[in-house]
Amino acid sequence: MKACACHILVKDKALAEKLKSQLDKGGNFHQLAKKHSICPTGKKGGDLGEFSPGTMVKAFDNVVFKKEILTVHGPVKTQFGYHLIKTLYRS
Secondary structure, eight states, X not given: OOEXXXXXXXXXXXXXXXXXXXXXXXXXXXXXXXXXXXSGGGGGTTEEEEEOTTSSOHHXXXXXXXXXXXXXXXXXXXXXXXXXXXXXXXX
């Protein structure tokens, strides 16, 4: 199985919750990722491309491979910070 996902990574849970609220109200995921994400993928709107299970940390994989697609999930805490994750597809 493979999946394609994008994410926004921030250090602060409060900021992650604020961004999630904006996304829930129709905010643009890619624009918010470019503006706020501390991950290098933020420059690409948070696009992580396609990857297999086990590529990402467990908490991240659990969202990408088990939760509803095309829905923003999070904040999800990992050792990197707080993620907002949107799975684009699984195949």
